[in-house]
Amino acid sequence: MTAAAGAPAAPRPGARGxxxxxxxxxxxxxxxxxxxTRGLTKRFRGGQVAVAELDLExxxxxxxxxxxxxxxxxxxxxxxxxxxxxxxxxxVRLLGEPVPEARARVLPRVGALVEGPAxxxxxxxxxxxxxxxxxxxxxxxxxxRRRIGDALERxxxxxxxxxxxxxYSLGMKQRLGLAAALLRPRDxxxxxxxxxxxxxxxxxxxxxxxxxxxxDGTTVMVxxxxxxxxxxxxxxxxxxxxxxxxxxxxxxxxxxxTTTRVVVExxxxxxxxxxxxxxxxxxxxxxxxxxxxxxxxxxxxxxRLLIALVGAxxxxxQLRLERxxxxxxxxxxxxxxxxxxx
Amino acid sequence: xxxxxxxxxxxxxxRPGGGASAAAGxxxxxxxxxxxxxxxxxxxxxxxxxxxxxxxxxALLTALVGxxxxxxxxxxxxxxxxxxxxxxxxxxxxxxxxFASLTASLPVFLPLVVSVVAGxxxxxxxxxxxxxxxxxxxxxxxxxxxxxxxxxxxxAAVAALAIAVTGVLVGLVLxxxxxxxxxxxxxxxxxxxxxxxxxxxxxxxxxxxxVAALGLLVSTLTEVPVAAMSATAIVVVLVxxxxxxxxxxxxxxxxxxxxxxxxxxxxxxxxxxxxVGDGLLLQAGWVVVLLGAAxxxxxxxxxxx
Ligand SMILES: Nc1ncnc2c1ncn2[C@@H]1O[C@H](COP(=O)(O)OP(=O)(O)OP(=O)(O)O)[C@@H](O)[C@H]1O
Ligand SMILES: [Mg+2]
Numbered sequence: 001m002t003a004a005a006g007a008p009a010a011p012r013p014g015a016r017g018x019x020x021x022x023x024x025x026x027x028x029x030x031x032x033x034x035x036x037t038r039g040l041t042k043r044f045r046g047g048q049v050a051v052a053e054l055d056l057e058x059x060x061x062x063x064x065x066x067x068x069x070x071x072x073x074x075x076x077x078x079x080x081x082x083x084x085x086x087x088x089x090x091x092v093r094l095l096g097e098p099v100p101e102a103r104a105r106v107l108p109r110v111g112a113l114v115e116g117p118a119x120x121x122x123x124x125x126x127x128x129x130x131x132x133x134x135x136x137x138x139x140x141x142x143x144x145r146r147r148i149g150d151a152l153e154r155x156x157x158x159x160x161x162x163x164x165x166x167x168y169s170l171g172m173k174q175r176l177g178l179a180a181a182l183l184r185p186r187d188x189x190x191x192x193x194x195x196x197x198x199x200x201x202x203x204x205x206x207x208x209x210x211x212x213x214x215x216d217g218t219t220v221m222v223x224x225x226x227x228x229x230x231x232x233x234x235x236x237x238x239x240x241x242x243x244x245x246x247x248x249x250x251x252x253x254x255x256x257x258t259t260t261r262v263v264v265e266x267x268x269x270x271x272x273x274x275x276x277x278x279x280x281x282x283x284x285x286x287x288x289x290x291x292x293x294x295x296x297x298x299x300x301x302x303x304r305l306l307i308a309l310v311g312a313x314x315x316x317x318q319l320r321l322e323r324x325x326x327x328x329x330x331x332x333x334x335x336x337x338x339x340x341x342x
Numbered sequence: 343x344x345x346x347x348x349x350x351x352x353x354x355x356x357r358p359g360g361g362a363s364a365a366a367g368x369x370x371x372x373x374x375x376x377x378x379x380x381x382x383x384x385x386x387x388x389x390x391x392x393x394x395x396x397x398x399x400x401a402l403l404t405a406l407v408g409x410x411x412x413x414x415x416x417x418x419x420x421x422x423x424x425x426x427x428x429x430x431x432x433x434x435x436x437x438x439x440x441f442a443s444l445t446a447s448l449p450v451f452l453p454l455v456v457s458v459v460a461g462x463x464x465x466x467x468x469x470x471x472x473x474x475x476x477x478x479x480x481x482x483x484x485x486x487x488x489x490x491x492x493x494x495x496x497x498a499a500v501a502a503l504a505i506a507v508t509g510v511l512v513g514l515v516l517x518x519x520x521x522x523x524x525x526x527x528x529x530x531x532x533x534x535x536x537x538x539x540x541x542x543x544x545x546x547x548x549x550x551x552x553v554a555a556l557g558l559l560v561s562t563l564t565e566v567p568v569a570a571m572s573a574t575a576i577v578v579v580l581v582x583x584x585x586x587x588x589x590x591x592x593x594x595x596x597x598x599x600x601x602x603x604x605x606x607x608x609x610x611x612x613x614x615x616x617x618v619g620d621g622l623l624l625q626a627g628w629v630v631v632l633l634g635a636a637x638x639x640x641x642x643x644x645x646x647x
Contacts, residue, residue, distance in 0.1 A: 082478045084645040107480035114478070118471025123389060134382035135479045137375035180475065 034219035040090035065230035068240030117177025121166040170197035258324035267315030436513025460557020461571030498550035555632035
């Protein structure tokens, strides 16, 4: 993305923006959200605005995919959510409680993986978890051994528990980070790129783990670049671009706003294109034996199109709908260019 | 340190996650939890091989001084020679090996090892990224700072003890044991000598407390542990050099190194505690100032490592 992309894309209608935002001071409304922010902004020293006017809403029980290109502000947002970085302005509520004020009360119920795992290199995996557990003043030390064993088991790290962290592979480190987040039951998990560096089995295990946790009622907010992962896993998504939230809502709602492509294969492709245009399909083109167009939401029914095509005698052989993938939507929302924002 | 958070984290709207706080089991008392973190912190400090090696080196240096003096005094009478204070008395009583070694180590070696541990404390966690996970656990930032400080001071005490104990043991082997002739010329029993050594060790630890606080402050300012360690050590050396410059004599009473070697007063009879008291008071003042600055920094900084 170039510097000119600093101006955000307009929020997708229906996905965000035209609905009145939940009043954070209304305890019932705020309580239904696991994560809520209002006008959350971070301007770093040096003037860069990494996150601007963010109104995040992660409902309880959701699996929320937090997406955005490199440098769009996802990690900075997560750091503000858990009180590591002080916002320049705006409010944060986690599980209905204000952060950072109620940090001591609410953070024990939140497990987090931020910008990769971090442990003491010279301690073993198990010793690192003991250290993490010792820091938590709200857990019972007598159950520590069992909880640490369970967490290691859960991420498939039991065999490597006594190896020093220094010699762990990337995926093992990532798994240990997840184990630390799972040292005790949580109401909310905030996972920043949890599958980074994992092998395909590991990725599947994380997916299964997230599903299992979500089924138990844990809200999961996961930032990732694997969009197919998101399509399989998430109930809700939020998309960041250049520090702004450009779309947010249920996966269905957010993708519903996208146009669907209609592809017609016909003997007379030019004739088919003419029919499509007449029926109100947008951006129609034809090439060879294929005509394409875009069906906007609320546009003509595909069934009616088919009848019209057959009636026009253009020799239609196939009519196919191509739904926009999340990737199309993502590129559409955040721009094509691969350069990161300066 | 923040008040113990004993209120259960329930209440408010129904939480689908359920048992996050229930499954935490019975909450330990605040003090027990603080002790648990401190124990973990000490284990962390001592799990670094470097930190243990430094203790061993201090003990070895002490033993080496003893052996060196033993060899050198085989033929000559050291009583009239120069050299560090107390060394002259060494051949009369082995206990003085501990006093001499503490005196020799206090200006440089001991501050150096304390600088290493204190410099590592926060910067080390920041550079490895573990600081962010400690803070989201959550560990209150003030509580973390106090824990790091206490652990560093305990390490300083262990370092001073390593010298004292080695001094006593090597002294027992190589030199005569018996009544101790104090600096004022009077004689005390060996047992009283040991008590006075304990007092001197405690005083040395108190002096090192300022180094610990200074190191902690520097450690909150950087994410590079080595930078924090060397900066701390350099400041300690610089302050001692300032203490030697006559033109700066107006500053001398305020330098934190000013009272460091006053523990000789603990070896007089009767005890002259005025100087020692002033020394402790000055250290306390510096510790409060340095820790206050470290606290201000720690509780306001963005953790982006
Ligand atoms: N401490 C800091 N000081 C100044 N700028 C920062 C700081 N931390 C992050 N930024 C800037 O904020 C912007 C957002 O960074 P952030 O790490 O939040 O991106 P991200 O969405 O997590 O990217 P990625 O997908 O690559 O992890 C970047 O332009 C980054 O350079
Ligand atoms: Mg990131």
